[in-house]
Amino acid sequence: MKLGIIGCGNIASIISGFKLNCEVVALYDRHLEKAKKLEKAFGAKAYESFDDFIKQDFDTVLETASYEAVKTLSNKILEKGKNLIILSSGALMEDDFRNSLIDKAKEKNLFIRVPSGALFGVDNAKVLSFTNPKKVFIKSVKNPKEFGLKNEKKLVFKGKASECIKRFPKQTNVTVTISIVTNYNADVEIWADPEVEHNIHEVELEGVFGKCSIKIDNLPSEKNPKTSYLAALSVVALINEIDNNFIVGT
Template identity: 30%
Template sequence: MLTLGLIGYGSVARGIVSAFPPDSVGWIALLREGVSPDLPANVRAVAQLDRLIDARPKAVVEAAGQAAVAAYVPALLEAGIPTVIASVGALSDPVLADRIAILRRNGGARAILPAGALGGLDYLRAIAALPDARVRYTSRKPPAAWTAELTALGLSAEHEELTLFEGTPEEATRAYPKNLNAAFAVALAAGADKVTVRVVADPKAAGNTHEIEAESAAGTASFRFTNAPSPDNPKTSALMALSLVAALGELLDTEGVR
């Protein structure tokens, strides 16, 4: 049986596990002390990183938030364990980004940054070298996805759309560490200095919508992705788990373990 690892076991991790035949994959899930979700028979929980590393999974998927990337991913890469990073917004910390880049170059273990809820990143990478390239990323979600934020601000978006934030990718990931990994995926592709991020609560939004508008000497482009929300978490697109499954599958095929 193939052994794979998880960091966290929320809605995204459950979607990943359900995509693999339970009789062919055994999972080791690193969870915080005291956390005890209902786990399928083929998922075993551990509370210490050393226990996960000792199990020698063929790969690990981080699905627990930006803090988990800083806390666990460098050690996994140092141990030679390939890792898929869902919370790419953690790389807005230049110290952490540099450390992971060095480990990727020198340690041999791969760190995979999936597209997540987006497409079109290949286009953004292509224009990144152009000095005049400018990209605007907008996260547009129904007000239900921003209930806590709207309440904290004493605002309502019941009838009209409301812009909650506009600024740089780094500012966006600090302001919304659980919700704007897609914004930093755009920044990683195009270059953070070329990207502006906007967050909109929109009562007319049909789902979790990502809009990318790009201009450069190479031309103009616009991408719009309207993703169904995760059944368990309206702030997360159901596509996120599918993207991680695809990235993990590609990693396993590249490593020759499937």
């Protein structure tokens, strides 16, 4: 697999430190200097414009940029015949947009993949998508600084994932990921807590299989405390098994 990367911030920097089962060919970021900094690490060339980037000889695009990048560039990527790996899963919450990408991928015989991100248990959560889930709930606890709030414990949001991602498109991708894999608009609580130094996600699932509770206490990446190290690692894991003939846990 030959890879082009959109978004050359902290996630891409972490990924560059691992051996990947692919060749990274091209890099693109709205801020060219960020892409330039990763040229040596990836052995790839940075491009100043998206149009120049997308013309290069690679078959798959990895997005590690933003909600906005997925919204504005995904269709263009698929139109150019490139597969797509999307980390900013929050952009996929709207059924019409997500289905339009899926239809385009089918038309072009391409794939779209979404890493697990800052979650565990996404593989088995998929069983709820075809067995009528009784409960899909996720509670995220973050430091108030993430929301620009004062140093106080506060319930920031309570409601459905579809509304949550509109209010917090940069901080709540996990709510959309769990909603998509279960085919259920998850019930969500977002808490700000000054005693929390890094993000905590608690997922509760219930269905015909029984009940499941998962707590993920995410360590932040060293360079950007807002970024879960696990999210970056999930991208590496996905890339390194995407072409494998033997996969465990799908």
